[in-house]
Amino acid sequence: MNIRKSSQVSFLEDSRLIFLSALSIFWAFQLLMSAIAVLDFFPISFSLEFKNNLLPEYWGQLRPERDLFLYRLFVISAIIIQVSMIKAGSRIPKTYFLKNLKIFIWIELGCCLVLLGAWLIKIFTGQSILFYLSLGSIILGKAAFLQKENLERIQ
Amino acid sequence: MRMTYLKPAIWLKKSLDFFIIVFIFLAIYIPDQAAVLAKIYTHDRWYHLDSFVMGPGWASLNGLKAYVDFSSQYGIGMPFIVGHLANLLGGFSYENVFLTFFVLAGFYFTACYIFLRVWLSNVWLAILGILLALKMQMFLYDASDFFVWKHPSGSVVRYFFDVGFFIFLWLFLRFDKKIFLTMAAFWVGLAVFYITDSGVYLFITWLSFLLVYYGFLVDRWYKQWGRILIHISLPLVVAFVGWFFLVGESLWQVSFWKQMTEYIAFITTQGLDALPFFLGLQEKLYYDFILGCIVAGAYVFTILYLLGLILLKKSDKFDIVPLVISIYGLCVYHYFVFRSAPQSYRAVIIPFVFIVCFWIDWMSKRKFQEQSGKILYLLVVVVGLVLLFSSAFLRYPNVFHPLDQSFADDTEMFLDDLNIGQDVALIDRWTIPQERVTLISSFDVALLVKANRKPALYYFPFLNARFMRMKDFGGIKVITWKQFSNVYEKIEKNAPLHVFIEKKLLLKGLPMIYYEKYPLLTVLVKYMHDHYRIVDEGHYLVALERQKFISP
Numbered sequence: 112m113n114i115r116k117s118s119q120v121s122f123l124e125d126s127r128l129i130f131l132s133a134l135s136i137f138w139a140f141q142l143l144m145s146a147i148a149v150l151d152f153f154p155i156s157f158s159l160e161f162k163n164n165l166l167p168e169y170w171g172q173l174r175p176e177r178d179l180f181l182y183r184l185f186v187i188s189a190i191i192i193q194v195s196m197i198k199a200g201s202r203i204p205k206t207y208f209l210k211n212l213k214i215f216i217w218i219e220l221g222c223c224l225v226l227l228g229a230w231l232i233k234i235f236t237g238q239s240i241l242f243y244l245s246l247g248s249i250i251l252g253k254a255a256f257l258q259k260e261n262l263e264r265i266q
Numbered sequence: 267m268r269m270t271y272l273k274p275a276i277w278l279k280k281s282l283d284f285f286i287i288v289f290i291f292l293a294i295y296i297p298d299q300a301a302v303l304a305k306i307y308t309h310d311r312w313y314h315l316d317s318f319v320m321g322p323g324w325a326s327l328n329g330l331k332a333y334v335d336f337s338s339q340y341g342i343g344m345p346f347i348v349g350h351l352a353n354l355l356g357g358f359s360y361e362n363v364f365l366t367f368f369v370l371a372g373f374y375f376t377a378c379y380i381f382l383r384v385w386l387s388n389v390w391l392a393i394l395g396i397l398l399a400l401k402m403q404m405f406l407y408d409a410s411d412f413f414v415w416k417h418p419s420g421s422v423v424r425y426f427f428d429v430g431f432f433i434f435l436w437l438f439l440r441f442d443k444k445i446f447l448t449m450a451a452f453w454v455g456l457a458v459f460y461i462t463d464s465g466v467y468l469f470i471t472w473l474s475f476l477l478v479y480y481g482f483l484v485d486r487w488y489k490q491w492g493r494i495l496i497h498i499s500l501p502l503v504v505a506f507v508g509w510f511f512l513v514g515e516s517l518w519q520v521s522f523w524k525q526m527t528e529y530i531a532f533i534t535t536q537g538l539d540a541l542p543f544f545l546g547l548q549e550k551l552y553y554d555f556i557l558g559c560i561v562a563g564a565y566v567f568t569i570l571y572l573l574g575l576i577l578l579k580k581s582d583k584f585d586i587v588p589l590v591i592s593i594y595g596l597c598v599y600h601y602f603v604f605r606s607a608p609q610s611y612r613a614v615i616i617p618f619v620f621i622v623c624f625w626i627d628w629m630s631k632r633k634f635q636e637q638s639g640k641i642l643y644l645l646v647v648v649v650g651l652v653l654l655f656s657s658a659f660l661r662y663p664n665v666f667h668p669l670d671q672s673f674a675d676d677t678e679m680f681l682d683d684l685n686i687g688q689d690v691a692l693i694d695r696w697t698i699p700q701e702r703v704t705l706i707s708s709f710d711v712a713l714l715v716k717a718n719r720k721p722a723l724y725y726f727p728f729l730n731a732r733f734m735r736m737k738d739f740g741g742i743k744v745i746t747w748k749q750f751s752n753v754y755e756k757i758e759k760n761a762p763l764h765v766f767i768e769k770k771l772l773l774k775g776l777p778m779i780y781y782e783k784y785p786l787l788t789v790l791v792k793y794m795h796d797h798y799r800i801v802d803e804g805h806y807l808v809a810l811e812r813q814k815f816i817s818p
Contacts, residue, residue, distance in 0.1 A: 124578065124580060125632065128571055128574040128575065128578070129571065131570070131574060132567050132570035132571045132574065133567070135570050136563065136566060136567060136570070139566075157536060157537065158536060161532075161536050164746045164747055164748055165538075165745060165746055165747075166741075166742075166744065166745060166746065166747065166750070166786065167783075167785075168741050168783065168784065169538065169745055172538055172539050173536065173537060173538055174537050174538075174539075174540045174541070174542070175536060175537030175540070176537050176540050176542060178540070178542065178543045178603050178604065178606070179534065179600065179603055179604055182543075182562075182599075182600070182603045185566075186566055186596055189566050189570060190569065190570065190573065193570040193573060193574060194573065194577065197574050197577045197578065198577075231547070234544050234547055234548070235547070
């Protein structure tokens with residue numbers, strides 16, 4: 112079998128890949144949280160036909176959920192983000208990319224921790240407001256950052 | 267690049283290999299299976315054991331067809347294979363099924379060790395991996411729920427074929443012989459035949475491997491489309507041939523496939539039996555919740571990193587092994603996502619152990635070359651001590667630990683409750699050997715195995731078991747009205763001459779609330795009263811005979 116020849120991975124590339132992978136996970140996590148927030152407004156319902164067919168003693172075990180969908184969303188989005196970043200990142204100088212990536216990672220990790228904390232409060236207390244507020248602030252913050260970057264680029 | 271540290275002499279390596287394999291079997295094997303069966307009986311009345319293998323295994327062993335004559339929640343091949351292996355070990359019985367589990371689990375963990383040895387080329391890392399695997403897969407539970415064998419569906423018996431698949435993949439990559447790739451495809455087919463869900467997960471993993479291998483690692487893949495097609499279809503062919511061997515023409519019937527996929531459809535599309543992912547948080551089992559998340563995170567991270575290497579054309583061909591393991595890990599993790607009982611990630615933990623070993627190997631090669639030897643020694647010692655002194659291991663009655671008093675108490679209660687000698691004799695008097703017997707009892711499986719009779723009811727076990735002596739009823743093991751009407755119609759159509767039923771059910775021996783809560787019980791009891799008369803009785807059962815004046 113003709114296996115393609117690959118070159119040895121350098122320390123720099125290795126570190127960059129580690130950071131990129133972490134960043135992909137953080138972004139996928141934020142996407143997951145956004146999806147949870149949006150889906151909260153669309154309560155999941157079960158099929159009445161199925162419930163009527165179900166024996167009464169099993170009604171208590173009927174707990175429709177979106178966990179499988181959200182799990183797959185997280186995994187697939189992380190992969191898509193990673194592939195996109197690698198494709199896009201190959202056009203950016205490696206040293207520049209690594210230096211900026213480190214700062215970026217810490218910011219994104221902070222965003223994830225804020226969202227995670229708000230989500231935990233939602234789970235434990237049932238209070239969703241902090242969750243939506245955190246998510247909204249993060250989205251607005253990112254939008255403002257992108258806007259600023261665009262303005263600087265234009266100027 | 268291979269590790270340059272910790273290279274023991276050949277004789278030491280061989281001694282360690284021998285010692286570890288012996289340790290695996292000794293750690294798993296339980297000499298007094300009867301005591302463990304008694305313990306499990308008092309814990310859950312063999313509910314999971316009967317559903318997983320005892321009922322379907324006995325039916326399969328007696329030539330009945332899965333999804334035609336009996337239901338099987340865990341596929342077609344596993345009950346057949348375990349049933350026949352138990353039979354080979356001295357006859358189908360609870361004890362011999364246990365013995366079969368020990369043998370299968372012993373071989374599985376040995377295969378895990380061999381895989382780690384050849385893949386990572388480090389005996390200490392392989393030892394660390396196997397200790398971690400034993401701890402997390404078999405000895406994770408605390409004392410309140412410590413037997414992995416109480417829930418055999420959560421044991422490695424369910425995923426028996428996965429490690430063999432990884433070994434074949436490694437052999438193929440190492441020696442570049444196509445026969446190993448064909449063997450891997452064949453092995454995936456066996457897994458699909460064995461248990462449907464774990465087999466399908468392995469099949470998806472196989473397709474992912476083919477995609478990555480031919481798509482990214484092989485030049486001019488399109489010139490090998492014939493081989494790719496064979497590799498894609500071989501597992502399906504193997505599975506179908508196996509199924510055809512067991513169920514024959516029924517394989518082409520729509521009803522067979524409906525029955526096979528019915529329960530899966532209920533749980534995945536309707537959320538039956540689902541548990542929320544954050545249940546561990548709600549139950550304040552934070553360690554389990556966090557570890558459950560780390561498992562998924564580790565798989566995703568590994569995939570992203572290795573995918574990056576492949577896309578940047580910096581990967582080694584062996585990098586595909588941890589990638590495939592992580593994909594498989596994410597597939598089997600579906601079980602935990604859907605059924606998020608806080609510790610159920612244990613059931614699907616083996617790929618995670620492989621990935622942990624991969625990252626330790628990675629770090630020792632790239633980041634901590636100097637200290638890696640000492641760290642690895644330390645890890646082996648720590649994990650070994652954690653395993654050996656964990657509550658679950660200390661209370662597991664293998665050759666290292668004698669049975670404690672609780673086993674004697676449970677055995678006494680078990681012998682007192684499951685005193686079925688008279689009932690077996692009753693079935694023996696009124697039916698002939700190998701006859702299909704309609705039996706409505708909490709312990710229909712144990713009774714029919716002892717009496718050497720085939721089950722007549724499609725759902726076998728038929729009831730959610732409750733202690734025989736207690737005035738208790740747990741419901742019929744059907745979920746929908748349609749399933750019950752199928753059972754009812756079958757009884758009416760077949761009009762069995764004799765039916766055996768527990769006295770407490772037939773003669774209104776239960777508190778009235780049960781007859782109100784379980785309308786099906788009332789329907790069944792009424793049917794028996796209308797169409798049958800009592801002709802004989804045993805200890806718990808009565809024998810009913812169909813009244814002659816009622817035409818079937």
